Amino acid sequence: MADTRYTKDHEYIRIEGDTGIVGITSYAQEQLGDVVFVELPSVGKKVDQGAEAAVVESVKAASEIYAPVAGEVVAVNDALESAPGTVNEDPTGSGWFMKIRIADSSQLNGLMSEADYKAYLDTLS
Amino acid sequence: MRYLPHSDTERADMLAAIGVGAIDDLFTGVPADKMLKGPVNLPRRKSELEVARILGSLAAKNVPASTVPFFVGAGAYKHHVPATVDHLIQRSEFLTSYTPYQPEIAQGTLQYLFEFQTQVATLTGMDVANASMYDGSTACGEAVLMAHRVTKRNKAILSGGLHPHYAEVVETLSYMANDRVMRLPADVKAAEDIIALIDNETSCVVVQTPDVFGNLRNLRAIADACHAKGALLIAVFTEAVSLGLVTPPGAMGADIVVGEGQSIGNALNFGGPYVGLFATKSQYVRQMPGRLCGETVDAEGRRGFVLTLSTREQHIRRDKATSNICTNSGLCSLAFTAHMTLLGSEGLARLARINHAHAVKLADMLANVKGVEVLNQSFFNEFTLKLGKPAASVVEALAAKKILAGVPVSRLLPGAGLDDLLILASTEVNTDEDRAILVAALKEVL
Amino acid sequence: MLNRQGRPSQAGESGMNSAKTFTGNRALEQVEPLLFEIGRLETTGVDLDEPQAFTPRLGGLERQDGIGLPGLSEPETMRHFVRLSQKNYAIDTGIFPLGSCTMKHNPRLNEAMARLPGFADIHPLQPQSTVQGALDLIAQLKEWLKELTGMPDVDMTPKAGAHGELSGMMAIKAAIIAKGEAATRTVVLVPESAHGTNPATAALIGFTVKPVPARENGLVHIDDVKALLGPDIAAIMLTNPNTCGLFEKDIVAIADAVHEAGAFFYCDGANFNAIVGKVRPGDLGVDAMHINLHKTFSTPHGGGGPGAGPVVLSARLAAFAPLPLLEKNGNGFALCESEKTAEARGAHPYGRITAFQGQMGMFVRAFSYMLSHGADGMRQASEDAVLNANYIRAGLRDLMSQPFGDKPCMHEALFDDQWLKETGVTTLDFAKAMIDEGFHPMTMYFPLVVHGAMLIEPTESESKASLDLFVAALRDLAMAAKAGDTERFTQAPRLAPRRRLDETLAARKPVLKWVPPVPLSEAAE
Incomplete structure (x- = not known):
């Protein structure tokens, strides 16, 4: 029943009740190449929609991860610290970044559905 | 011109191959009215012999340290550098190579940087060191900026024992970056109570040991006080040889250690080039400025070295980089590493004991001169005298x-x-005769 | 068009066996362990006598543990580092065409001059009466730099190019503060093609960076700058000749517009070597420009420094140059080291950026180079640098693609990877294949605005024969890539001391120093 929404910056948010699991899409991890480090926010941090919430680094690039919606960070995936490659191997599963308690669920309506996101990817190639 | 290989015939052939008639046809992007019509108003070229004469005569107007009894320190020190060191840094493959951006053909540079990082981390008692900074003073400035990033605060407290030029570098950077800095007044006798000033807004405390007046400072209590308030302790040294004999800052709880590495392997050079040393704890490595070399394997599984954690750096992170630094002090770090290799633990410890012994001997001799007071309770190879008259004229x-x-x-x-204070250093290069000459002459001029 | 991803970093598949020898050595190429693996804790390569017994005065701060750094004897030290040196490529061994880096010949006369005791063995704080020759040299070097740039003053203190940028931008900020505009002028314009140091420098001292878009022709357009100018703009940082190897033809108009808007023009002088003696930055409206002595004036790069980055300053900025200031008085030369004294003379130094007076060792080398060349030689060097770059461009233009069309470049020729499309070969692969041919690769993936960029800067030091071989080899490689011989590229380098290195492993599990395999008895507490 989990509904997943997407941003143009290739973050996803998988909605679970009033919280959402945030990570980067498979397309994004492929573009980045081998992820070597993920800088996660601290639990309890309040983020605005579109604000920088994390940083993901490959050998040659660092990219900011923006919060898809406003809210409070209620959990982060500490396992990425010792195994950043998980982001490449399983980006939408065990390679998640953080869990956000969604402040305003209406913001989700501005994000792309899975079908929309697929169509968006087609425009990029 | 001896450095330019082409003959005029070759130049003409090359222009023809390019498909233009004259060299200025390649400068068509330059606004025509701004092009110089001929050579600038400077002398024409000179032979090796002529250049050597001109520069030789300028050099002859200076007084080299090795030609006189020499006791100048306060941030740069006269030490003997083994001949091997200068030979090695003039090897073409080190001298005329670039930053190791192509690691497959730069393993020589990368391996010595890895060895350098190991030596610096070990000497300072820290977990990791970078591949060097410009010099001790700029390393100090960068350390303060790094502490601000780590603590997300922006107030630095500078000890009154910090080299005044280092303090000015930090003050300048802080002023320009809109950070706060509290610089304590000159603390000649290491008597300041810096702990009382640390508050919850303090990002870092910067303490030098041996300090600019030569005093050794115990950092443990300051480190504890910093950590209790969530601040970092930055320890600074300007005399790297001291690390052979005194407790390293890492063993006293420092979070970042920076210093001048000139003393090991590098000449005085009238202030540069020198080599800034920068070490910290593992947990802060991603906030560190400057280049880092790391171990890895190649496609056949053989050990090799590469520049790593580059995403901190300006060429990738641009305006979000940890520093704007690009060049480090590569060849000076090679000089440091080669000299340190020759010394080893044994040699460094003995060199440090000799320095200390010479300074103790000199201090005792000077203490007996009328009108001279040695102010230090403790020191390594440098101490401060109080004279009865302005030290500059003396x-x-x-x-x-x-x-x-x-x-x-x-x-x-x-x-x-x-004005009546004088800072003197005595290293292994001073002889008993040097000291006797100094003491006798000082008696005359006082 | 924009290359945002950086370059790939995958290690190639193993495709070539190491030579099978008992030692692992391959004739002249020796395996060399870390010095810590061959050194011993008790070994030292210096002869020092233990001092006579004395009472230490260390205030109870004696080192308690052993230092834990193995040493080597002198012959072992020599062999260790000479063997390491043999694993390095260098200008002295072949063409080093790194665009933007200017790897020209490093004359050994310069090394000899810098080692004269009168320059190398003097202390930055010894009495100024005893260093008059050194101060004289700095003063003369300043005059030469002023003449070559057409600028009225030089700050000699910066330790490297990026440090010079910092000093120049600090002078600009000080001037803005002096005008009472610090609160409003907070934005610095930086073209997308700029060196990473430009935005990093501006951000370091509290400016916000706003990018200026790159045009199709690789140049910054005056209209784009004008559209961004306003009362919030502190400065523009523009590289000229730019990182695409082109002279910014609108530069005078840009300078005028920037000045009209009350802002300053910082020029990144990394590529000054293309125009020395041909055109002067001071005639183009520049307010501040650093000069990399290790690029333009041949001081050695030393495997990544030390450099030197004096900054020339316009009349609007000269008064804000940092301490120490060099001055001439009745007794000769003197360093003004205090703000108070400087203020009394009408100067307003913004502060200090380094402990002493700059990179003296580099000043001597650079001045030795300038004296050797003279006005005529430096002009010829610039012309030859531009000639050589265009000769390479002309030799490759039918096989490789130029992002901005077939037109003359300055001192470096820029290609993109359009021509490699569908070959299965990337810019990185192409560069690594150059290594097997005995060349150092060109700068790749920079400037960022060009996809798969290959930036080739041969410098004036290369002979025509050297350039002909380089061009012939690159043509052979280019044709092989187009012919589908991808293995020559994806497996490269095969003949270097190391194959491709695993940068991902290095970054994921950083090993940044040697750790003793077993605890050293000395290190145990």
């Missing part, structure tokens, strides 16, 4: 007698009311 009078006697505090801290 130094000039001694220079006229071909003795370079030290640094007047008034040169570092003009207007601080410390």
